[in-house]
Amino acid sequence: MGNKQSDQLLKESLFDKYNRNLCLLAKEIPSLNLDTEKYYCPLCFVPYHKDAIYGPNSLLTLEHIIPQNSGGKLCTLTCKNVIMI
Ligand SMILES: [Zn+2]
Numbered sequence: 001m002g003n004k005q006s007d008q009l010l011k012e013s014l015f016d017k018y019n020r021n022l023c024l025l026a027k028e029i030p031s032l033n034l035d036t037e038k039y040y041c042p043l044c045f046v047p048y049h050k051d052a053i054y055g056p057n058s059l060l061t062l063e064h065i066i067p068q069n070s071g072g073k074l075c076t077l078t079c080k081n082v083i084m085i
Contacts, residue, residue: 009061011058011062011077012053014075018040019038019039019049021038022034022036022038023036025073027082037050041060041077041080041081042078046079048060048079059080061080062075062076063078
């Protein structure tokens with residue numbers, strides 16, 4: 001991706017953006033019992049606190065939605081727990 005500083009800003013932006021959407025969803029469908037303080041990994045649905053985007057060994061990393069070598073530019077946050085096939 002970009003440099004470390006721009007990657008970190010993108011991670012914060014994505015976390016906050018998806019958290020706002022999560023809050024809207026939680027309000028509309030309370031029976032989902034969503035933790036609105038967290039971000040749910042789109043691949044495994046494990047919730048992570050914002051701390052997970054910080055540090056050299058952060059648990060949430062930036063990943064291209066469509067592989068970069070196929071021209072993909074959009075990124076999202078996914079956790080390191082997912083083993084890509
Ligand atoms: Zn995950």
